[in-house]
Amino acid sequence: MAPVSILLNVIWILIGGAWMAVGWLIAAVIMAITIIGLPWARAAFNIAVYTLLPFGSRAVNRDQVTGVSDIGTGLLGVIGNIIWFVLAGWWLALGHVLTAVVFAITIIGIPFAWAHLKLAGIALWPIGKVIVPA
Template sequence: MSEIGNFFWFILGGGFMGLAWWLSGFLAIITIYGIPWAKSCFVIGYFSFLPFGKEAINRKLLTEQDDIGTGSLGKAGNLIWLIFAGIWLALGHVMFAAVCFISILGIPFGIQHLKLAGLALAPIGQTIVAKEVAVAARNRHAQTKLSK
């Protein structure tokens, strides 16, 4: 079922926004200073091409450990990202979401665009995994919280 969703998604803005993510990645590499953000651009760009069946999740939630992207440096990196590229990518996803929300059949695609718009605002500290892995990580995290 996710293959059919990904096919229609690609047509309804996913292909264009995936290219926009990759363009941001190339621009980040060219500036030299943006290299730390470039890999994320390419990973999220691929996710933007084919999002159904996958999900973005916080790495701390997944691994239950802090790393450089989930701490204060990650927050600073997200702020820099937001100023230079995040707002523009998020705006693109919001515009495609508005178009998708025009029809009832487009609503799931509009929702996915809004999820990607949120990811575009703060991608550092996030990772892309299969939906099943994300659900398992959330359940494990909830069990850990309940046991404390």
């Protein structure tokens, strides 16, 4: 990870990025408690780690990385994402958007607002995504 990414990640954690990672962890735990929610729990946990350290990484479709489609990138992934959206995606995305609005008020906060907006998009449709170094 580049020094600038490390610095941005430290600032991110200190000024409030950790609270959204906790939100993702809560979603992962709730999904894991219900045995049916295990596929969503895995995705939520991976994105919780990404939410904690968003600079220096990016989320891409898994089939772009592996070159082949799988369950998460096909029709079942779409159905899973719709269920995710109804159960947890909308409120995680709302949290990211509201936090982005607060950060966008200042010029210094714009990179953090942009990171929250990217995370809001992932919050709506996480199944089939993988986190890779930028």
